Amino acid sequence: MSRREKVAKTNAMRELERAGVAFTVHTYDVEEEGVPQRDLGLRIARLLGADPDSQFKTLVTVTPSGDHVVCCIPVCEELDLKKAAAAAGEKSLAMMHVRDLEPVCGYVRGACSPVGMKRRFRTLVDETAELFDEVGISGGRKGITLTLSPTDLANFLSATFADITA
Numbered sequence: 001m002s003r004r005e006k007v008a009k010t011n012a013m014r015e016l017e018r019a020g021v022a023f024t025v026h027t028y029d030v031e032e033e034g035v036p037q038r039d040l041g042l043r044i045a046r047l048l049g050a051d052p053d054s055q056f057k058t059l060v061t062v063t064p065s066g067d068h069v070v071c072c073i074p075v076c077e078e079l080d081l082k083k084a085a086a087a088a089g090e091k092s093l094a095m096m097h098v099r100d101l102e103p104v105c106g107y108v109r110g111a112c113s114p115v116g117m118k119r120r121f122r123t124l125v126d127e128t129a130e131l132f133d134e135v136g137i138s139g140g141r142k143g144i145t146l147t148l149s150p151t152d153l154a155n156f157l158s159a160t161f162a163d164i165t166a
Contacts, residue, residue, distance in 0.1 A: 007027060007144065010144060011116030012137075012146060013146070016146070016156065019156055021152050023146045024134075024146065024147045025139060027145075028044055028047045028145070030142045030143045041055060041057050042075055044075070045136070051132075052074065052075055053074050053076070054129075054136060055075045055145070056073060056129065056136060058113055058137065059071045059072075059073065059079050060095075060096040060105060062093065062095075062096050063093060067121075068104065069088045069121060069123070070114050071123075072126065072129070073126045073164060074126060077166070079095075079164060080166040084124055084164040087124050087162035088122055088124060104118065105118060107138075111138055111140060113140040113146070114153070115137070115146075115156065123154075124159060124160055124162050124164050125161050126163070126165050129154075130151075132150060134150075135148065135150045
């Protein structure tokens with residue numbers, strides 16, 4: 001991104017800046033038609049020239065009591081709900097329905113970031129994030145990815161690293 005290109009700040013960017021957390025903004029063209037949602041993260045990683053294992057998607061789950069747990073996992077992996085429930089200290093977890101994502105979190109599918117949600121939720125980050133100096137997360141809007149230290153991300157979110165993938 002050249003210096004002339006101005007990217008409108010998202011809630012995620014504003015919160016990280018306010019907290020003094022270093023991050024880099026990467027943009028990409030949004031062309032989702034015909035791309036299966038499950039392959040979207042891999043396609044974005046390739047567009048950015050990034051290792052797909054270092055790019056994380058954000059999934060929101062619901063506990064039996066109606067609380068929410070945010071899970072960040074590599075884009076090519078599947079969330080193991082039983083492992084995530086155990087890591088969160090819950091009996092079980094279920095995926096949040098897509099229609100509930102925006103009202104609860106403030107984000108739409110394909111642009112959900114663990115940073116800048118309407119309120120803070122318990123957050124789990126897959127332990128593989130610790131293998132990288134930087135990981136990519138959604139910037140909070142389609143076409144924007146943020147890279148930052150996984151330790152800084154976890155510290156900012158008070159997140160726990162855990163084995164939560166299948």
